[in-house]
Structures are given as structure tokens and as C-alpha cells.
Amino acid sequence: MANSRMPAHTRDPAVLRTALLGFGTVGQSVARILTEQPPPGVRLTHIFNRRIDEKRVGWVSPDVRWTADIEDVFADEVDIVVEVVGGVADAGQWVRRALSSGRSVVTANKQLIAHHGAELIALAEQHGGELRFEGSVAGGIPILSALRDGLGADRISRVAGILNGTCNFILTSMESRGAAFADALADAQALGFAEADPTDDVEGFDARAKLAILCATALRAQVAPERIATRPLTLVDAVDFAHARQLGCTIRQVSQAAWDTGTPDVLHASVRPSLVSRQSPLARAGGSQNIVLLQGQYGGETAFSGSGAGGGPTSVAVVSDVAAIARQRQRVAVAAGPARCDDVGARPTATAAVLPARVTGEFVTPHYLRFIVKDRPGIIAAIAGAMERHGINIDAVLQLPADSKDALPFVVTVEACPPAVLAAAIADIGELDFHVRPPVDLPILSGGGQS
Ligand SMILES: NC(=O)c1ccc[n+]([C@@H]2O[C@H](COP(=O)([O-])OP(=O)(O)OC[C@H]3O[C@@H](n4cnc5c(N)ncnc54)[C@H](OP(=O)(O)O)[C@@H]3O)[C@@H](O)[C@H]2O)c1
Numbered sequence: 001m002a003n004s005r006m007p008a009h010t011r012d013p014a015v016l017r018t019a020l021l022g023f024g025t026v027g028q029s030v031a032r033i034l035t036e037q038p039p040p041g042v043r044l045t046h047i048f049n050r051r052i053d054e055k056r057v058g059w060v061s062p063d064v065r066w067t068a069d070i071e072d073v074f075a076d077e078v079d080i081v082v083e084v085v086g087g088v089a090d091a092g093q094w095v096r097r098a099l100s101s102g103r104s105v106v107t108a109n110k111q112l113i114a115h116h117g118a119e120l121i122a123l124a125e126q127h128g129g130e131l132r133f134e135g136s137v138a139g140g141i142p143i144l145s146a147l148r149d150g151l152g153a154d155r156i157s158r159v160a161g162i163l164n165g166t167c168n169f170i171l172t173s174m175e176s177r178g179a180a181f182a183d184a185l186a187d188a189q190a191l192g193f194a195e196a197d198p199t200d201d202v203e204g205f206d207a208r209a210k211l212a213i214l215c216a217t218a219l220r221a222q223v224a225p226e227r228i229a230t231r232p233l234t235l236v237d238a239v240d241f242a243h244a245r246q247l248g249c250t251i252r253q254v255s256q257a258a259w260d261t262g263t264p265d266v267l268h269a270s271v272r273p274s275l276v277s278r279q280s281p282l283a284r285a286g287g288s289q290n291i292v293l294l295q296g297q298y299g300g301e302t303a304f305s306g307s308g309a310g311g312g313p314t315s316v317a318v319v320s321d322v323a324a325i326a327r328q329r330q331r332v333a334v335a336a337g338p339a340r341c342d343d344v345g346a347r348p349t350a351t352a353a354v355l356p357a358r359v360t361g362e363f364v365t366p367h368y369l370r371f372i373v374k375d376r377p378g379i380i381a382a383i384a385g386a387m388e389r390h391g392i393n394i395d396a397v398l399q400l401p402a403d404s405k406d407a408l409p410f411v412v413t414v415e416a417c418p419p420a421v422l423a424a425a426i427a428d429i430g431e432l433d434f435h436v437r438p439p440v441d442l443p444i445l446s447g448g449g450q451s
Contacts, residue, residue, distance in 0.1 A: 014333075016326050019046035019078045021070075021094060022085035023055045026108055026135070029315030030082060035060050039323030041330060042080070046073050049085075070094060074101070079329075080322055083107040084135075092116060099123040099131060106321040108135030108314050114209035114225045117216060118353065130328065132321035137210045138163055138290040140313025141306040142320070147217050147294070154296035156218040160256035160445075163210040163271075165288030165308035166201040167233050167253040169193045171273075172286045175241050175250050181234060193288050204230030204253065204271040211255040211271060215353075218294060219257060221267045222353040228257075229361020231272035235440050239400075240370055243411045246398050247368070247444070249275040250283045254445060256363070258295075259356075267356035268363055275368050275444040281305070282445070362419035365443040366395065369412045369426065373434040375405035382432055383412060390425040392417050407436045413444065 018034065020027055027049070034044040044064055049055045052068040065072065073081070074097060081098040085091045088111050095112065098105050100123060107113065113120070113133045124131040134144045138161070147156070162168050166188060173184040185202070188194035200206045208228040215221040236251055244251050254274040260266035276282040281303045285291040290308025295301050307313035373379055380397060387394055392414050399410040414422065426439055 014041060014330075015043050016041055016079040016322075016329060017045040017077055018042055018080040018082060018322060019048065019073045019076075020044060021048045021073070021081060021083045021091070023047055023049040023052075024084070024086075025311040026084040026314045026318065027082075028057075029311035030084060030318050031057075031060055033315055033319045034322075039319065039326050041326040042322055046076065046078060048073050074098075078103060080104045080106060080325055082318060082322065083109060083112075084318065085109075086111075088112050088115060095120060095131075096123060099129050100127055102127045102129050104130040104132075104325045106132045106135075106318055106325070108133065108318055110136040110206070110209040110213060111225075112136075114212040117213065118222060130325050132324065133213070134321050135314045135317035137213050138292055138304075139165070139307055139309040140316055141290055141292060141304050141308065142317065143214070143292045143304050144217055145320075145324075146302075146304060151294065151296060151299065151302065154299045156294050156296055158256070158258040158295040159211075159214050159218045159292065160254060160282070161214075161292035162252055162282060162285045162290050163214075163255045163292070163308065164201050164204075164207040164253055165290055165310075166194045166198065167204075167207070168285060168290070168308075169288045170202075170233065171236065171251055171253065174236070174238055178238055178241070180238050181236060202233040204232060204255075207253060207255045207271045211257055211269060214255075214292070215257050215267065215269060219259060219267070220353045221257070221259065221269075222355050223257075223267060223269060223359055227269075227359040229270045229272070231270075233273055235442070236273045237370075237409075237440075239409045240368075240440070240442070242400055243370065243398055243409075244275050244368070245278075246400070247275065247396070247413065248278055249368075249444065250278055251442070252276050252282050252285070254282060256445075258363075265354075265357035267359045268361070269359055270361035270363065272361075273442055275442055277446060280445075363443060364416050364418065365445060366416050367414050367422060368442045368444050369414065370409060370440045370442075371412070371429075371435065372407050372409045372437040374436055375408045376434060379432075379434050382434075383429055386425050386428045386432075387412075387414065390417075390421050390428070392422060392425055 046065045048067050052066050083091050083095050092112050095105050113136045120131050169188050170184040208225045208230050212225040215223045255271045257269035291305040293303050395413040395415050397412050402408050
């Protein structure tokens with residue numbers, strides 16, 4: 001497998017030899033940038049992938065070593081390992097091995113970082129390498145660098161955003177075309193915006209991994225993704241967009257997190273389809289765009305938007321991380337001092353994160369409740385009665401013209417109330433005999449989310 005033109009044992013110490021693990025969507029784009037305009041002091045030396053002979057391309061330097069054997073990477077002098085394989089088992093093992101041997105690692109792997117980020121950062125610090133993962137959250141939006149550098153002096157109290165481009169693509173096509181969820185998903189798959197198995201996206205698992213990383217970097221809260229409450233996108237029906245429009249709103253999959261303002265150690269965090277004002281920045285993110293909104297104690301609200309995924313945007317984030325490592329190494333070399341852990345000024349801050357005592361998906365917001373019922377007199381009165389018994393104020397009742405009285409949709413909006421109270425009222429209403437489908441409740445968020 002070794003390329004005879006590669007000077008395997010001679011090296012310029014000023015050049016960081018970089019191995020690329022994974023030559024798929026992101027890996028190929030990373031290789032393209034490292035080939036066409038490598039950051040100063042960086043050279044692509046290895047490309048590793050299974051079935052490597054099916055992967056070879058002619059446009060990378062002939063000096064690059066192509067291999068399907070990971071041992072070739074670890075046996076050679078490699079300074080930076082770029083992991084864009086995905087998954088947590090093999091990729092995690094290779095990242096740990098690279099960091100344990102003092103190499104630096106760049107990864108776009110949200111699941112690996114969301115589940116093991118703190119451990120891996122500690123490993124990097126222990127062995128004098130760096131771990132960077134800008135591409136793991138919101139693809140091409142440099143949100144982690146912004147949090148670390150441009151906003152590093154602020155105290156972030158809330159983060160909210162659209163972190164999954166597939167879900168946003170589906171919701172915006174339901175919004176613009178009145179499409180049913182299944183049709184919008186099929187379109188997204190046909191156009192390459194959704195995987196054949198879309199479970200991670202539509203169930204919210206992808207977004208909650210990214211939110212967990214943002215909790216660590218923005219809020220200094222260490223939270224396992226599984227502790228973040230998620231609701232599936234499949235709750236949303238085309239009819240909800242028609243009703244949302246009447247309310248001056250649209251629907252987005254919103255990921256949000258905030259420390260509780262009254263109870264220390266309680267973190268609110270959730271990923272759920274939500275109504276958002278059509279005037280809000282969240283509503284303006286269309287197609288596969290992502291947006292992240294941060295509320296700072298001193299700096300107020302800041303919005304970052306851009307492409308949340310795709311080989312091009314993600315590879316820019318990945319190679320920018322590689323460049324940052326190279327710049328840092330050059331600074332350390334110029335200073336001619338030994339590279340201590342605290343010399344690495346651009347290190348992510350997840351190690352400073354604390355474990356919340358409790359993580360709750362509850363945010364106190366007004367709610368949108370959608371019912372599909374077999375029409376008969378007294379339904380509104382029954383719902384209003386249940387709300388009154390639980391002390392909940394109804395804000396509005398909406399009913400659009402419908403084809404059939406056998407499956408009549410209508411909506412009730414309620415004012416903000418404690419989430420447990422609302423849940424109890426919905427449970428009571430759910431027992432009534434007129435439902436054709438279970439009631440659906442969606443929070444109504446003002447501005448950039450609400451706690
Ligand atoms: N795609 C995006 O827009 C995007 C955005 C942000 C972050 N990311 C993250 O970036 C990473 C890569 O995503 P991707 O979209 O580039 O995935 P991908 O297209 O599936 O590429 C992964 C590559 O790794 C190879 N591979 C997988 N398992 C392997 C193994 N055990 N041993 C050797 N090679 C293996 C695959 O080979 P085969 O071709 O043989 O399967 C493929 O070439 C993931 O962590 C993903 O979450 C992706």
C-alpha cells in the first residue's frame with residue numbers, strides 16, 4: 001500500500017503531517033481544500049478508508065499515502081488526525097489512540113463529542129495535543145470559535161437554534177407547499193437532504209447531540225444527550241402550518257437550553273417542533289439552513305446563520321480547525337518554550353462545564369393545542385371546562401374550513417402556565433370520547449426561544 005514516492009522517514013518539522021480518516025462526503029471535501037489551498041504549515045499525508053481502492057482519486061498529491069489499514073497511520077509520523085468517519089465505536093477508538101500518543105485531532109463527529117467530549121478533551125490535555133470539533137455543530141457556522149473567542153468574555157444565559165438542516169428542509173417545504181410530512185420527507189430524501197433512514201433527524205437525536213455540545217461550550221453545562229427531552233417532527237401535520245399562519249407564526253424544530261433563573265443547578269433543555277413568530281430569526285432560516293441564537297448577559301442577543309451541513313461547509317470548519325492547530329504550534333515554536341497544556345489558548349472549554357443536578361425539558365411558554373375530532377355539540381365547552389379546572393387561561397380558539405366533520409381539526413391556544421399543569425389538563429382532555437387522533441401540543445416561542 002505504501003506510496004513509493006513518499007519520503008516516509010524524512011520530514012520537515014515545521015510541517016504538520018495530517019492524516020484523513022474517512023473519505024466520504026466530508027472527507028473528500030476536506031481533502032479537496034487540503035490539496036488546493038492547504039493552511040500554511042499543513043500537509044495531507046495519509047487518507048484512510050475501508051475498501052480504499054474504490055476511493056482513490058487522481059486529484060490529490062501523489063505523495064499522499066492511501067490505506068485501508070489504520071496501523072499505517074499510527075506507525076507513521078502523523079501530527080494531526082482528522083476523523084470524518086462517523087460513529088462512536090471505531091472512530092472513538094482511533095481518536096483516543098491519536099490523542100493518547102500526543103497527536104492532535106480534528107473531528108466533525110457530533111455523537112462522539114456529545115457523548116465523550118469531556119473525556120477526550122481531558123485526554124488531549126494530558127498528552128499535550130489538541131482536540132477541535134467545530135464541524136460537529138451547525139456544519140459551516142463557526143459557532144464554537146465564536147463562543148470561545150469573540151464571545152468569550154460574555155456569560156451566555158440561553159442558547160436556541162435550528163440545528164438540523166434536514167428537519168428545517170422538511171418543515172419549510174411543508175410551509176411553502178402545504179405538503180404532508182411524508183411527502184416533504186420523500187422530497188428531502190430524493191434531493192439528498194435526508195438519509196434513507198431519517199430516524200436520527202426526525203426524532204431529534206441529531207439535534208440533541210449538537211445541543212449537548214452547545215450546552216457544554218455556551219452554558220458550561222455537561223449534559224448527556226439522552227437527558228435532553230426530544231419530541232419527533234412527525235407530530236407536525238400540514239394543517240398545523242395553516243393554523244400557525246393565522247397566529248402570525250410558522251413551525252420549526254427548535255433546540256434550546258438555559259440555566260434556570262430561580263433554581264441553581266437546574267438546566268432546561270429540549271429539542272421539539274415549536275411555533276415561532278414569523279418575524280423571528282428562527283422563522284427566517286429556510287431550507288437546510290441552520291441558525292444559532294445566543295443570549296449574553298453583557299452583549300445581548302447574537303445570531304449566527306449559515307449552511308448547517310454538507311461536505312463544503314463542514315470541510316471549511318474542519319480545515320479551519322486544522323489551520324488553528326498549525327497556527328498555535330507555530331506560536332509555541334516561535335516562543336521557543338515547551339508546549340504546555342495551558343499554552344494552547346484556543347482549547348475548547350467543555351472541561352470547565354458542570355453537571356446539572358436536574359435537566360428538564362420544561363419551558364414556561366404559551367401553547368398551541370391541536371385537536372382532530374369527530375364533530376358534535378359541546379366539544380369546545382368540554383375542553384374549556386377542563387382548562388378551567390386546571391386554572392389555565394385560553395387565549396384563542398381557531399377553526400379553519402374543513403372537508404369533513406368526521407375528522408375536524410381545530411386549535412386552542414393557551415397562556416403560559418406551569419408545564420405539569422398543562423400536561424395534566426391535556427391528559428384529562430385526551431380521555432374525552434370525541435378524538436379521532438390524540439391531541440398535539442406545541443410550545444409557542446417568542447423571539448429566540450423562551451424559558
Ligand atoms: N455530511 C455532512 O453534512 C456532515 C455535517 C457535519 C458533520 N458530519 C459528520 O462528519 C462525519 C462524516 O460524515 P459524512 O457525511 O462524510 O459520512 P460518509 O459520507 O458516510 O463518510 C464516511 C466515510 O468513512 C468510511 N468509513 C465508515 N466506517 C468506516 C470504518 N469502520 N473503517 C473505515 N472507513 C469507514 C466510509 O466508507 P464507505 O464509503 O465504505 O462507507 C465513508 O467513506 C460524521 O461524524 C458526520 O456526523 C457530516
